[in-house]
Amino acid sequence: MCRSCGSIVGGGQQQCAVCGTSVSGATSASQPRMVVDGETMRFARAVLSRPYKFTIVLLVANVFVFLLMWQTSGMPFSVLAPLPNEVLIPFGAKANYYIQARHEWWRFVTPMFLHVNVLHLMVNMYSLWIVGPYVEKLYGSAKFVVFWVLTGVAGVVASYLTVRPGMAVGPIARFIFKAADNPSAGASGALFGLVGVLFVFGIKFRHELPEGFRRAFGTGLLPMIMLNLFIGYVGRGFIDNAAHLGGMVSGALLALVVDYRRPGERSGIAITWQVLQLAVIVLVAVSFVKTAQHLSDPLPAQFVTPQQDVTQALPQREPENPAYLHYAKAMNDAQEALVVAIKDGNTTNIDRAVKDLEAAPHLDQKSDELREKLKLLLIRARESNAVPTTSPQRDKSKPVQDSKLTPEFGAWRKEYNLWLKTAGRSHSGLSELK
Numbered sequence: 001m002c003r004s005c006g007s008i009v010g011g012g013q014q015q016c017a018v019c020g021t022s023v024s025g026a027t028s029a030s031q032p033r034m035v036v037d038g039e040t041m042r043f044a045r046a047v048l049s050r051p052y053k054f055t056i057v058l059l060v061a062n063v064f065v066f067l068l069m070w071q072t073s074g075m076p077f078s079v080l081a082p083l084p085n086e087v088l089i090p091f092g093a094k095a096n097y098y099i100q101a102r103h104e105w106w107r108f109v110t111p112m113f114l115h116v117n118v119l120h121l122m123v124n125m126y127s128l129w130i131v132g133p134y135v136e137k138l139y140g141s142a143k144f145v146v147f148w149v150l151t152g153v154a155g156v157v158a159s160y161l162t163v164r165p166g167m168a169v170g171p172i173a174r175f176i177f178k179a180a181d182n183p184s185a186g187a188s189g190a191l192f193g194l195v196g197v198l199f200v201f202g203i204k205f206r207h208e209l210p211e212g213f214r215r216a217f218g219t220g221l222l223p224m225i226m227l228n229l230f231i232g233y234v235g236r237g238f239i240d241n242a243a244h245l246g247g248m249v250s251g252a253l254l255a256l257v258v259d260y261r262r263p264g265e266r267s268g269i270a271i272t273w274q275v276l277q278l279a280v281i282v283l284v285a286v287s288f289v290k291t292a293q294h295l296s297d298p299l300p301a302q303f304v305t306p307q308q309d310v311t312q313a314l315p316q317r318e319p320e321n322p323a324y325l326h327y328a329k330a331m332n333d334a335q336e337a338l339v340v341a342i343k344d345g346n347t348t349n350i351d352r353a354v355k356d357l358e359a360a361p362h363l364d365q366k367s368d369e370l371r372e373k374l375k376l377l378l379i380r381a382r383e384s385n386a387v388p389t390t391s392p393q394r395d396k397s398k399p400v401q402d403s404k405l406t407p408e409f410g411a412w413r414k415e416y417n418l419w420l421k422t423a424g425r426s427h428s429g430l431s432e433l434k
Helices: 038-048 053-073 095-101 119-139 141-161 188-204 211-214 216-234 241-257 269-295 322-346 349-361 366-386 404-421 424-427
Strands: none
Touching: 038 119, 038 211, 053 119, 053 141, 095 322, 095 424, 119 141, 119 188, 119 322, 141 188, 141 241, 141 269, 188 216, 188 241, 188 322, 216 241, 322 366, 322 404, 349 366, 366 404, 366 424, 404 424
């Protein structure tokens, strides 16, 4: 970033290609100042003088939401301390369980406005402050807002699709796939989307851009992109690389089909983009309204212990024992099926859950005992919701009629959580963590 004119400086450049200012910090009489042609200067002034109000709006919104989350947590101030799941999930963090079992679709939208700790927020907001103004100045505020929301949603969708415990084996696979359904949050997917927009912009319009802008965008962004991918590879397991790649690819695709505001063009916005801008703003607003309506919902047992999977967070190793992962997934899926049956009277997933429990591997005697108890609870839930062939169709909206099932399930969950914290840790591969 040029400290004189604010232009992005391409990898390996010693001088700003727009204004000629040295970026190396060293001055030398033998090193002449770059002479910039008038076309470059006119283009730079025409583009860089445009407003970027929605970049500031997004920055303020992200900071506001984080402060609200931090106040809700009741935690003392700390740059590195992560917010617990009890705060992240109610505020709308992505978790596949909530999207699949509870159909909380708004969790595809809200995570791009949430952050796990102060460092996470600072890194992402600094990146937004650097990259955001360029996209907004080049494309206009309406397109910028649409880009931000669509690429952010694409990043969350990519994160959702890559929670695949069976595929997260080996360092290469774990770069993208996740072994556990840990809550995910952060603006990095949308930020990578903006980088994808600038990358394709520099290549697509290279023949009409002045030399300085061709170097700053397009292939000039490759060193930064490769560095971030390398950091993601090193931090696989706690950095959501799928969200990064999903955002960047979607941003690149948008830039392929969307034109930009050339210098000298009228500032008027096409009605289509105004409508799209309004639509995505309404989508964000409705998503947070839905989040507020479910703010007090109780957390399932598997989310009580903080296990964040974020785009920029503190390292947390995932379980490495495949047998434990298989067992834990079967138990979590079975609990989800039982909760849905108790709450909604829907037993559709119970048969599958019972089969998965039966196929789950042996870990120890207590794990087998817990599995059998859960299996019996599932069978009772299915029988309670069964429709007798000689009776009228039962109202599926009514909960399970077995009055003992709910308290017994609560007692079972306490027993299971105790096993997870004690003997279960020895099977998970996390027992050495303090």
